[in-house]
Amino acid sequence: MSKQFRVVDLAYMAVCAALIAICSWISIPAAVPFTMQTFAVFCVLGLLGGKRGTVSILVYILLGAVGLPVFSGFRGGIGILFGTTGGYIIGFIFVGLIYWGAEKLFGTKLPVRIAAMVLGLAVCYAFGTAWFMLVYTRSSGAIALATALGWCVIPFIVPDLIKMGLAVLLSERLRKYLH
Secondary structure, eight states: OOOOOHHHHHHHHHHHHHHHHHHHHEESSSSSSSSSSHHHHHHHHHHHHHHHHHHHHHHHHHHHHHHSSSSSSGGGGHHHHTTHHHHHHHHHHHHHHHHHHHHHHHHSSHHHHHHHHHHHHHHHHHHHHHHHHHHHHHHHHHHHHHHHHHHTTTHHHHHHHHHHHHHHHHHHHHHHHHO
């Protein structure tokens, strides 16, 4: 495979960046509402693989950074990325990079891809929580790690694992049509 992307790769990446945006707008009401954004990130990686999937995630984030309303709640702008939850959005890049690295090192078998998603999600949580604590402390005062985890991570673990499972199932069925 050449180092450059083919036109069909660019089209897939653009469609997948749009998929992440659309899924970020879908809010599931619960005790703590959540979006389908992480589902889309996992699905994109499962469908396109680490390299193209990571580029799709980066395109999505850049579209939001320049002001397009691609983030949850139809919001956009660099201010969202520098806000309290921006670290979780930026953390999606780490999910993609970990997935890509795992593919390079260990291959593309299903257990490798699932493990990469789980590890990537853990790193996303860690980065996002550290970011949240930094921004929150600057604007509202110090916050304990346990409090930040209780607000930003613990309520989302089970829904994110369910979304990951659904994304793996869907991407496994659709992958054969993209190659």
